[in-house]
Amino acid sequence: MGPLNVHVDFRKWGDRLHWQTSGLLLGEDEFGTWLGGAAGTVAYSGPRGTGVFESAFVQLFPRDEWWVAIWNATGGVEVYVDVTTPPRWVSDDHVTMVDLDLDVVRFRDGRVLLDDEDEFAQHQIEFGYPEDVVAHALTTAEYLMDAVRERREPFGAASVSWFRKLDELGARLP
Secondary structure, three states: OOOOEEEEEEEEOOOEEEEEEEEEEEEEEOOEEEEEEOOOOOEEEEOOEEEEOOOOEEEEEOOOOOEEEEEEOOOOEEEEEEEEOOOEEEEOOEEEEEEEEEEEEEEOOOOEEEEOHHHHHHHHHHHHOOHHHHHHHHHHHHHHHHHHHOOOOOOOOHHHHHHHHHHHOHHHOO
16 A cells, blocks of 8 residues: 555635645654655646646645645745645545645745735625634734745755655656
8 A cells, every 4th residue: 555645635715615635644753744746747727727836745734734745845835835724634545625825935045025916905804704703814924934944844944854755656657
């Protein structure tokens, strides 16, 4: 029996369907649960259509934190962190969270930016985000900007061992 394939179910406020994808369960550490996928093997669907991840990736679902992060093995974006509600494991093979629009992106050249502030402002009105959710999202985004820029773990070298584990599983990827 190979590694468990986990459904990753990003939603928008009000239980609106958003990004849908999957990943192989790699394991857990002090930061949370890690999934991964080899280049060209994992499909996604969402608001901008469907496709396949062009780069191998590892993804972290922390416990009780308001974010989810993905590291790319290649390409211009090194790490992409979605500000979300805390990830909730519906079952062993299904994790879900609500995407709260704000994203922290670190490029391979070291630049870090906060993306989609306009979408966050629009959705506060359109979707009726509660005040405490807005406060959590803003506080989380501020924390993430510093942590990602300063490469504080898990945004430093924590992903390296998970990329190695993904590589070890390579022969068994779908």
